[in-house]
Amino acid sequence: MSLIKLENLCVDYGPISAVKTLNAEIMNGSITCILGANGAGKSSTLGCLAGLVPVSSGRIIYDGQDVTSHQAHQMVSAGVTLAPEGRRLFPGLTVYENLRLGAYTGHAREGFQEQLEAVFGYFPRLRERRDQLAGSLSGGEQQMCAIGRALMSRPRVLLLDEPSLGLAPKIIVEVAKIIRSINKTGITVLIVEQNAKLALQLSSYGYVLETGSLALEGPCKDLLHDDHIRQAYLGGTAA
Amino acid sequence: MLQLTIQIAVNGLTFGLIYILMALGFTLIFGIMRVVNFAHGEFYMVGAIGILLLFGTLGFNYYLSIVFAVLCVGLLGVIVERVLLRGFVGRELNSMIMALAVAITLQALAAILFGPQEQSVARPVTGVLQVAGVFIPRDRIVVGVIALAVLIAFYLFLRYARYGLAMRAVAQDPAAAALQGIRPGFIYSLAFGVGSLLAGLAGALMAPVYTISPFMGDVPMMMAFIVVILGGLGSIPGAVVGGLLLGFVESLFSTFFGSTIATMIAFGMVVLILLFKPSGLMGRAQ
CATH class of the missing domain: 3.40.50.300 (P-loop containing nucleotide triphosphate hydrolases)
Structure with a gap:
């Protein structure tokens, strides 16, 4: 279908x-x-x-x-959620804040904790970098954060x-x-x-x-x- | 000597807090909407006139009058943004001229409704507090405590609240923010409303200290501008640093050399910053 x-x-x-x-x-x-x-x-x-x-x-x-x-x-x-070209993270916000913004919409906010655990499951590195500014991540970590942020919207x-x-x-x-x-x-x-x-x-x-x-x-x-x-x-x- | 130092510090802190209230809204609105809000001083004026009406004429409780006046100014800000400025978001020159038109209109409206003359309200809090040989007027303490409490609340809102986070996101990258499901239009209204509200609070707090007139917003608007240039346009920490700096410099120089010299020094600092660090003390280089 x-x-x-x-x-x-x-x-x-x-x-x-x-x-x-x-x-x-x-x-x-x-x-x-x-x-x-x-x-x-x-x-x-x-x-x-x-x-x-x-x-x-x-x-x-x-x-x-x-x-x-x-x-x-x-x-x-x-x-429908886009992880845009060039990642477009919010560089001055932390990894956690970026992920929180990913779950901004109503239906995503309800399952926030669960979804956050799922994203940390895919990308354990993000858990370690949780309170670091997104702008300070390496290229690979930024891409993970961008995909993670998109996933946060469920x-x-x-x-x-x-x-x-x-x-x-x-x-x-x-x-x-x-x-x-x-x-x-x-x-x-x-x-x-x-x-x-x-x-x-x-x-x-x-x-x-x-x-x-x-x-x-x-x-x-x-x-x-x-x-x-x-x-x-x-x-x-x-x- | 020690007493004088403390006196200067207390005055500097009080002025600094008022400048921060003014500058925060100004810088927030610019950071999020790229609108240079020349009507910011008029929201200050409307806040003061609210106190003149509610507390001065109608005789309501001063603190209740502040709350009500400030909420009305916030609402006025939302309406101005939605109806007059929304179409110009991101177009700095057009929005600046529109804001200027709003400023002049509000001044004229206030002059028609309340008269162009200077008016005053009775001080709601009188007397001085004597601490270690230093005399601090009680009304300054009230102003300082309320301003500080609101600034802390504003900080917590930006730092932790969902809409505060959304505001910071829109300021950094509006398109990426939209991709997270944030409605930019809603954030514009919210930012302009909160910014106006802070300016209105500054006006409401200063209403019993200074005289009230339709044109009273010009000077604080100028001060907000200086603070924001010092700290960096669009930078929230910059507005705090710039506000305190300006407050202390003004307090120091006006105590020893008079207010004309103090104003000159303030603009001198702006010239130096523009020459040597145009992005401001805490601003990002463009």
């Missing part, structure tokens, strides 16, 4: 169109990825889903409801924008493992990545964007063996 449906989604920034009539479906409980080069429209698509970027035309259907004109706080309340859908950006290979493996176990608890994950290999290994279904338009879509195991994908995104030669 599809949880999110994008119908002819268009995003324009003034005269520049970032996303052109995109159609996509995200299955309930899946990990889905959007691939593409810089400026392909991946982040704009996620921004629309998070209610942060206004949709120019087209519709977003979430759980059977039209949420096209929802704003960010409404999307969070509805269960989302049904977790949107991850470039979670591997700027991280050491060892940390990337660790983060990937955690994304998988988060998904196992029933949370639908939509991941945007430039690291195509990582994204395709994690996800079951993938969309490939090129300059705002859908270039290719399919199950990730097929995409991994697609000649075009191998050449353009995996740095390999055609088999």
Whole structure:
């Protein structure tokens, strides 16, 4: 069953169109990825889903409801939470305060302690750094804090924008493992990545964007063996 | 000599606390909305006029009058933000001009309703307290204690309350705050309301000390501006440090050299800060 449906989604920034009539479906409980080069429209698509970027035309259907004109706080309340590109933690607040803000909305506040324990379970490092300013964390810890903060809202859908950006290979493996176990608890994950290999290994279904338009879509195991994908995104030669 | 020192310190602390009350709201509003609120002095004035009406004319209890006047000023702040300033959030120049228009309108309105002349209310607390040979007017103590209590409450609110945390989040990154489910508009109203309320409290506390007139907000507004430049625009700790610094410098120099020299020194400090540390004592470099 599809949880999110994008119908002819268009995003324009003034005269520049970032996303052109995109159609996509995200299955309930899946990990889905959007691939593409810089400026392909991946982040704009996620921004629309998070209610942060206004949709120019087209519709977003979430759980059977039209949420096209929802704003960010409404999307969070509805269960769709974005861990944005560049983490966007509150650098002058502590790790604990960042996590507390993640549970700002009504339904998340009720299960705060429980959820905090769950997040500390995924990221034990955050428990140690609890009272440290978020701005003083290492890159990997910041990414963990950003994912942790998003989880604090008890989302049904977790949107991850470039979670591997700027991280050491060892940390990337660790983060990937955690994304998988988060998904196992029933949370639908939509991941945007430039690291195509990582994204395709994690996800079951993938969309490939090129300059705002859908270039290719399919199950990730097929995409991994697609000649075009191998050449353009995996740095390999055609088999 | 010791007595004089204590006298200067007590005066400096009292003035400092009032300056902090003024500057905190000013810096809070700027930090969260990027609005330079030139109407801040008028909220101070409205707070004082509230005391003139409730305590002076109608004869209510002074402390009850403070509570009621201050809440009304807070409400006025929320209305001004929602109706007049909301459209200009983040646009510093436009919002500044709008705030200036609000200031002039409120002054004119007060002049029409209450007359342009200076008025005064009887001091609700009289007499002096003599401690170790130092004379401290009792009304100064009342002002100091109330201001300090409210400042501590404000600190605890910002530090621990859900909405206080949300305010700090919006000040640091509005888009990221929205992604946590925070409604920015609500936080703007809240910040402007709380900021106005603090200015109104400063006015209500100073109403029996100074004379009351529609234009009484100009000087405290200027002082808030100095404090905020000293401490760093948008910085809460900066407003506290700047307020105390200005209070003590004023108290010291006006005791020995008169108030004109004290004002000159205060602006001299602003010039030095702007030249050598433009982001202020506690401000972040932009």
